[in-house]
Amino acid sequence: MNLLIVFSHPNQKSLNGAFLKSVLNGSMENSSIKNIQLLDLYEENFNPILFFDEKVKRRHMYKNPAFSKHRDQLLWADKIVFLYPIWWGRPPAMLLGYFDQVLSAHFAYKETGKYTTKGLLKGKSVICISTMKGPGLYPFFFLHNGHKVLMKKAVFRFVGIKKVKFFEFGSMEGTGQAKKIDKIYRYFRGMCA
Amino acid sequence: MNLLIVFSHPNQKSLNGAFLKSVLNGSMENSSIKNIQLLDLYEENFNPILFFDEKVKRRHMYKNPAFSKHRDQLLWADKIVFLYPIWWGRPPAMLLGYFDQVLSAHFAYKETGKYTTKGLLKGKSVICISTMKGPGLYPFFFLHNGHKVLMKKAVFRFVGIKKVKFFEFGSMEGTGQAKKIDKIYRYFRGMCA
Numbered sequence: 001m002n003l004l005i006v007f008s009h010p011n012q013k014s015l016n017g018a019f020l021k022s023v024l025n026g027s028m029e030n031s032s033i034k035n036i037q038l039l040d041l042y043e044e045n046f047n048p049i050l051f052f053d054e055k056v057k058r059r060h061m062y063k064n065p066a067f068s069k070h071r072d073q074l075l076w077a078d079k080i081v082f083l084y085p086i087w088w089g090r091p092p093a094m095l096l097g098y099f100d101q102v103l104s105a106h107f108a109y110k111e112t113g114k115y116t117t118k119g120l121l122k123g124k125s126v127i128c129i130s131t132m133k134g135p136g137l138y139p140f141f142f143l144h145n146g147h148k149v150l151m152k153k154a155v156f157r158f159v160g161i162k163k164v165k166f167f168e169f170g171s172m173e174g175t176g177q178a179k180k181i182d183k184i185y186r187y188f189r190g191m192c193a
Numbered sequence: 194m195n196l197l198i199v200f201s202h203p204n205q206k207s208l209n210g211a212f213l214k215s216v217l218n219g220s221m222e223n224s225s226i227k228n229i230q231l232l233d234l235y236e237e238n239f240n241p242i243l244f245f246d247e248k249v250k251r252r253h254m255y256k257n258p259a260f261s262k263h264r265d266q267l268l269w270a271d272k273i274v275f276l277y278p279i280w281w282g283r284p285p286a287m288l289l290g291y292f293d294q295v296l297s298a299h300f301a302y303k304e305t306g307k308y309t310t311k312g313l314l315k316g317k318s319v320i321c322i323s324t325m326k327g328p329g330l331y332p333f334f335f336l337h338n339g340h341k342v343l344m345k346k347a348v349f350r351f352v353g354i355k356k357v358k359f360f361e362f363g364s365m366e367g368t369g370q371a372k373k374i375d376k377i378y379r380y381f382r383g384m385c386a
Contacts, residue, residue, distance in 0.1 A: 011246040048241065048286045053204040089347025090283065093241045093290030100286050115327055134308060146339040146347065154282025154339065 001033050004077035007040045008084040008095035015172055019129055020083055022181045026188030033191075037073055041094050048097020061104035070102045079125050086132035086168075090147050099155055108159040119160020126156050129167045129184065194226050197270035200233045201277040201288035208365055212322055213276055215374045219381025226384075230266055234287050241290020254297035263295045272318050279325035279361075283340050292348055301352040312353020319349050322360045322377065 005023060009016035020038075027033045041048075047066070052058040062071070074080065084091045103109070109117045128151060152164050167187075169180050198216060202209035213231075220226045234241075240259070245251040255264070267273065277284045296302070302310045321344055345357050360380075362373050 010244045013247065042242075042244070048290070049235075050280070050285065051203045051235070054206065087243070088289070088292050088296070088351070089343045090289070092243065093286040093293050096281070096283070096289055097241070097286030099281050103281070146343040150282045150339045150343070158281070 001078045002035045002076050003027055003033050003037070003079050003081065004073050005036065005038045005081045005083065006095070006098065007038065008042070008082070008092050008098070010042045012040070012043075015131055015177060016083060016085055018177070018181050019131070019184055022185035023081060023083065023129070023188050026185040026191075029189045030191060037076070039070070039073060041098055046094065046098060046101075048094050048101065050097065050100040059105060061101075062107040064101075064104075067102050067104075070098070071104075071107055074102065074108075074121060074124075077124060079127065081127045081129065083129045084131075085172075086130050086147060090150065091130070103155070103159055117158065119158060122160035124161050125163035125165075126161055127165045127167070129169075131169045131172045133172055134170055194271045195228045195269050196220055196226050196230070196272050196274065197266050198229065198231045198274045198276065199288070199291065200231065201235070201275070201285050201291070203235045205233070205236075208324055208370060209276060209278055211370070211374050212324070212377055215378035216274060216276065216322070216381050219378040219384075222382045223384060230269070232263070232266060234291055239287065239291060239294075241287050241294065243290065243293040252298060254294075255300040257294075257297075260295050260297075263291070264297075264300055267295065267301075267314060267317075270317060272320065274320045274322065276322045277324075279323050279340060283343065284323070296348070296352055310351065312351060315353035317354050318356035318358075319354050320358045320360070322362075324362045324365045326365055327363055 005020070007016070007020055011017065012020065024036070024038070027036055050061075052061070061067075082091070082095065084095050090096070105111065108121055109119050112118050130147070148166055148168075151166075156162075156164050167184065198213070200209070200213055204210065205213065217229070217231070220229055243254075245254070254260075275284070275288065277288050283289070298304065301314055302312050305311050321341075323340070341359055341361075344359075349355075349357050360377065
């Protein structure tokens with residue numbers, strides 16, 4: 001199994017960074033994971049601003065050489081881990097801009113009719129690990145699970161990825177973080193394809 | 194009434210640009226609107242990437258001089274119009290990054306307890322105008338209204354803005370756009386405080 005980790009926090013010396021270490025440590029001890037690639041969007045100064053106009057056509061995005069590396073990473077990966085904080089009920093603009101730029105038509109999906117599309121990244125699976133300041137059940141009770149619904153249905157299902165697992169950790173300024181970090185380590189150490 | 198328009202589309206020569214013109218034209222004919230400011234995030238190369246680390250503290254964001262203009266605009270405005278396309282079920286990373294950068298603690302909200310906050314932009318109102326390629330009812334039936342819920346509850350209510358009106362236009366590659374553009378023109382021409 002090829003594992004791609006997409007990290008979207010400005011600072012690796014953070015709680016998100018601690019989760020990243022536990023994903024990496026667990027994965028390196030997991031014999032079913034052959035190769036690991038880490039994409040740190042902040043560290044590589046990823047440009048999250050999708051631009052198009054009369055000259056730069058949106059339908060040619062899938063050939064934009066600036067993101068060929070990122071498209072290749074997604075094709076290469078069997079499993080993709082997204083690791084990010086929740087800001088304003090959803091991932092940082094950096095990660096959402098990664099979707100805007102990389103998940104282009106003809107690469108991640110294609111149109112099959114006026115309102116019908118087909119996902120082109122079938123067979124892959126996704127794990128989302130998110131942290132937030134507020135209590136873990138807040139999105140469920142007050143936001144109709146907006147973050148999960150948008151990620152699962154508006155992004156991953158659209159590109160053909162049906163297998164999506166979420167780890168949502170709340171109350172991140174409280175105690176008990178070591179236990180959550182260890183949970184992630186153990187999950188990735190024991191994870192099967 | 195002071196009206197702030199925040200435009201988040203890469204190209205003013207687009208359908209979003211046509212909506213922008215109709216907002217401007219209607220507003221200029223509306224005698225209850227005293228002043229209008231337009232913020233075109235793409236045109237001004239707004240930086241949507243929130244950064245912080247051990248030195249650049251998130252709690253000092255509200256003093257970041259790079260965004261003092263944007264904070265002043267929000268304080269000045271009685272009504273704020275957000276105009277954007279829907280990509281992957283939500284606004285472009287550019288607009289979400291504007292929220293990440295500008296709606297800082299001590300400016301847009303303050304903490305009053307461990308899990309309690311108070312919005313500081315009370316009394317203002319918001320209008321969201323969004324366009325999407327798919328049918329208008331798709332978000333309602335398939336995405337639990339994720340876009341509206343996140344905007345209304347996770348963003349505006351959090352900063353104290355309770356009055357939020359949505360115009361969601363679907364099927365934007367079909368016919369019938371002139372009617373929608375005219376609807377917006379008439380709405381802004383007749384709008385009261």
